[in-house]
Amino acid sequence: MIRRDTFVTENILSTYVLTDMKILLLDADPVSNLIFRRQLRKYYPDINLDVYVDSDEFLSQIKTISDKVDLLLIDIHLPKHSVSEILENVKVHGLRAEVVLISSYVDAYILDSMLAFKDVNLLVEKPLTSTKIKTLLRTSLN
Secondary structure, three states: OEEOOOOOOOOOOOHHHHHOOEEEEEOOOHHHHHHHHHHHHHHOOOOEEEEEOOHHHHHHHOOOOOOOOOEEEEEOOOOOOOHHHHHHHHHHOOOOOEEEEEEOOOOHHHHHHHHOOOOEEEEEEOOOOHHHHHHHHHHHHO
């Protein structure tokens, strides 16, 4: 994982704080979504998670998302929309969240182009293992 700002490795995760946390995941890969959901629920069964496999559905719902969103995970390889389109819509509709991009493959070009988005805080390589998920939650609470 690569973080734009200073990374704090030790942080106590409060179950109370995490149950109030809302996470949105936008990833067209149903297998990745299943793995993420299972890993997350294994350690944080009460966390609020919404999963979108279709970017059109996400974009239509973003207008109605009025709840506080703490963490927004977006796969960089969406079939219908680019990451820049998604991020622009997120900004236009006032969705304020920590934005993390996820990818099954990360190279120097992808890294440079994705971190060029000022709203992106982190780029994480799939699969989203339990260790990566715990780190994501720690960093989003800081």
